Amino acid sequence: MRGDRVQLDHGSGGEASQELVCDIFLRRLRNDYLEKMDDSALVDLPGCRLAMTTDSYVVDPIFFPGGDIGALAVHGTINDLSMQGARPMFLTLGLILEEGFALEDLKRVIDSVATASKEADVKIVAGDTKVVPRGHADRIFINTAGIGIVPPGVRVGADNAQPGDVVIINGTIGDHGLAVMTRREGLALEAEIHSDSAPLNALTEAALQAGGPGLHVLRDPTRGGVATALNEIARLSGVRIELAEKDLPVAPAVESACELLGLDPLYVANEGKCLLIAHPAGAPAVLEALRGHPLGHGARIIGKVRAARRPGVLLKTRVGGTRILSMLTGEQLPRIC
Amino acid sequence: MRGDRVQLDHGSGGEASQELVCDIFLRRLRNDYLEKMDDSALVDLPGCRLAMTTDSYVVDPIFFPGGDIGALAVHGTINDLSMQGARPMFLTLGLILEEGFALEDLKRVIDSVATASKEADVKIVAGDTKVVPRGHADRIFINTAGIGIVPPGVRVGADNAQPGDVVIINGTIGDHGLAVMTRREGLALEAEIHSDSAPLNALTEAALQAGGPGLHVLRDPTRGGVATALNEIARLSGVRIELAEKDLPVAPAVESACELLGLDPLYVANEGKCLLIAHPAGAPAVLEALRGHPLGHGARIIGKVRAARRPGVLLKTRVGGTRILSMLTGEQLPRIC
Numbered sequence: 001m002r003g004d005r006v007q008l009d010h011g012s013g014g015e016a017s018q019e020l021v022c023d024i025f026l027r028r029l030r031n032d033y034l035e036k037m038d039d040s041a042l043v044d045l046p047g048c049r050l051a052m053t054t055d056s057y058v059v060d061p062i063f064f065p066g067g068d069i070g071a072l073a074v075h076g077t078i079n080d081l082s083m084q085g086a087r088p089m090f091l092t093l094g095l096i097l098e099e100g101f102a103l104e105d106l107k108r109v110i111d112s113v114a115t116a117s118k119e120a121d122v123k124i125v126a127g128d129t130k131v132v133p134r135g136h137a138d139r140i141f142i143n144t145a146g147i148g149i150v151p152p153g154v155r156v157g158a159d160n161a162q163p164g165d166v167v168i169i170n171g172t173i174g175d176h177g178l179a180v181m182t183r184r185e186g187l188a189l190e191a192e193i194h195s196d197s198a199p200l201n202a203l204t205e206a207a208l209q210a211g212g213p214g215l216h217v218l219r220d221p222t223r224g225g226v227a228t229a230l231n232e233i234a235r236l237s238g239v240r241i242e243l244a245e246k247d248l249p250v251a252p253a254v255e256s257a258c259e260l261l262g263l264d265p266l267y268v269a270n271e272g273k274c275l276l277i278a279h280p281a282g283a284p285a286v287l288e289a290l291r292g293h294p295l296g297h298g299a300r301i302i303g304k305v306r307a308a309r310r311p312g313v314l315l316k317t318r319v320g321g322t323r324i325l326s327m328l329t330g331e332q333l334p335r336i337c
Numbered sequence: 338m339r340g341d342r343v344q345l346d347h348g349s350g351g352e353a354s355q356e357l358v359c360d361i362f363l364r365r366l367r368n369d370y371l372e373k374m375d376d377s378a379l380v381d382l383p384g385c386r387l388a389m390t391t392d393s394y395v396v397d398p399i400f401f402p403g404g405d406i407g408a409l410a411v412h413g414t415i416n417d418l419s420m421q422g423a424r425p426m427f428l429t430l431g432l433i434l435e436e437g438f439a440l441e442d443l444k445r446v447i448d449s450v451a452t453a454s455k456e457a458d459v460k461i462v463a464g465d466t467k468v469v470p471r472g473h474a475d476r477i478f479i480n481t482a483g484i485g486i487v488p489p490g491v492r493v494g495a496d497n498a499q500p501g502d503v504v505i506i507n508g509t510i511g512d513h514g515l516a517v518m519t520r521r522e523g524l525a526l527e528a529e530i531h532s533d534s535a536p537l538n539a540l541t542e543a544a545l546q547a548g549g550p551g552l553h554v555l556r557d558p559t560r561g562g563v564a565t566a567l568n569e570i571a572r573l574s575g576v577r578i579e580l581a582e583k584d585l586p587v588a589p590a591v592e593s594a595c596e597l598l599g600l601d602p603l604y605v606a607n608e609g610k611c612l613l614i615a616h617p618a619g620a621p622a623v624l625e626a627l628r629g630h631p632l633g634h635g636a637r638i639i640g641k642v643r644a645a646r647r648p649g650v651l652l653k654t655r656v657g658g659t660r661i662l663s664m665l666t667g668e669q670l671p672r673i674c
Binding site: 011 | 342343346395427430436450451460462464469480
């Protein structure tokens with residue numbers, strides 16, 4: 001690994017994060033569960049199969065258009081469970097608070113946790129709060145861990161994309177990252193960008209019912225964006241994924257803000273989006289199910305899966321060229337979730 | 338609640354923590370699971386009953402005699418599950434790292450996580466790493482969440498202490514808190530104090546087998562110490578607990594350090610201690626089981642449970658007096674775990 005200190009890009013969700021995970025964590029903690037490197041782990045218990053996951057949230061600012069750190073912490077963990085085809089059931093809530101943090105803000109965050117968990121029909125069953133002296137943390141950090149039940153017969157995973165499959169997304173990309181960045185930087189845009197932060201469990205349940213065993217992969221493109229998530233899938237499945245630039249849904253406000261900030265929406269974090277990879281025969285039913293749900297009105301096919309000797313992601317550009325989409329390198333947006 | 342800002346004592350594990358939990362968290366997130374306010378939640382899934390818990394670790398310094406933040410994070414969550422009579426199975430690991438944290442230190446911490454989880458026969462199945470810019474956190478914070486299987490028929494809980502029961506502890510008190518404090522403050526003591534940080538799952542399993550349904554309560558006296566943990570039990574069970582000062586095991590080095598620092602070992606955090614409350618008929622078998630385990634050689638009876646109109650904890654002092662032991666008030670030792 002480069003250097004001898006933790007760098008911001010070790011938390012980017014991109015290449016440096018992968019390096020940290022492989023060189024430091026996997027090497028020391030290796031087991032069959034962790035090795036899969038999926039959004040959540042599948043564990044078998046007597047009588048049921050569970051998905052289990054954890055995520056810490058350090059987003060700055062803690063309140064942003066379309067969401068806040070509390071809702072985000074609930075949505076993110078629900079979504080990681082949903083991406084295994086699990087029905088999210090129980091969450092834990094671990095808070096690290098900075099001395100001096102306003103109790104009014106804490107109440108607002110916890111109200112948001114309560115609303116988000118109620119909406120998604122999950123329960124917060126255990127919690128923990130630590131307080132550190134002023135200057136030892138930045139206001140509030142939240143960890144949520146969660147478990148969900150994986151129904152018998154459900155089998156989706158990032159290693160399960162197959163040549164011939166199509167790649168579907170449920171709506172526009174880049175909204176969350178840009179909502180946070182424009183608020184943090186105080187950019188005045190013509191149209192305010194709202195985070196897409198949302199619980200995807202009902203949406204993925206509908207897609208699984210419609211797609212059955214033909215639905216092969218579910219993945220939420222959070223840190224590192226769509227390009228990084230698809231690279232992970234390509235690598236784990238040993239396939240090439242081809243995206244068509246003309247089919248990528250990007251909201252006009254996100255597109256202009258990206259131009260202004262020099263960002264590529266394909267690498268920007270989403271918190272209410274899901275990549276679905278399905279057998280082409282099942283794709284129309286999956287699309288119909290997605291479009292029937294409020295979070296899937298904009299669902300569409302954005303690419304396809306090919307057999308390949310070297311796994312990777314290709315973008316067919318609007319002008320007819322082809323560009324390799326690597327994983328995110330560098331830290332594009334620190335503290336984005 | 339006093340004031341409008343988070344204060345250090347909101348994280349003490351004592352009275353102010355309780356206030357925060359009741360006024361802000363329970364009021365907003367209330368459900369049958371959270372309401373129990375036990376060390377971990379019991380949740381029923383098809384085919385099995387699970388305990389589930391979370392804890393964040395912000396201990397300073399991160400390396401201290403007898404342990405470090407990595408082992409502590411594993412032990413703490415294992416112990417919270419064990420206190421429900423559960424067999425800890427799977428843990429998640431959420432890291433928040435400060436930009437610039439030495440990778441050598443990170444490796445040492447993760448080595449320690451690996452050793453501790455192997456020793457206790459639990460698996461880390463999922464993880465997450467966030468990096469925040471320099472100055473937004475202090476080196477490393479760790480969250481561990483975990484699940485464990487509760488064997489059929491096991492029923493222990495902090496609300497289950499009954500008049501006539503005896504109170505047992507598996508060894509000396511105050512070691513963890515003093516090990517961290519003396520290292521943090523750079524105190525040179527004649528004898529170095531080592532943290533008691535240890536996984537208690539094998540010990541509690543042995544105690545449960547020996548005590549059967551006569552073993553009513555298991556609780557680990559972490560933040561807030563023995564006095565605070567017993568107050569919680571007294572309140573939840575509606576009983577009075579009487580401790581005999583002469584029977585409290587305190588290591589001589591801890592006793593002198595406490596005198597030096599003006600601390601009461603009854604309020605100092607432990608990380609490898611367990612309070613067990615059992616029917617007197619079953620107590621000898623429980624004591625024997627504890628003493629047969631390396632972490633229970635010093636097990637002994639330290640008090641008893643009485644019926645009472647007003648729940649609380651009393652200390653019979655060495656000189657024959659009686660003193661009310663309240664919950665911890667104020668923040669005795671910030672960042673102790």
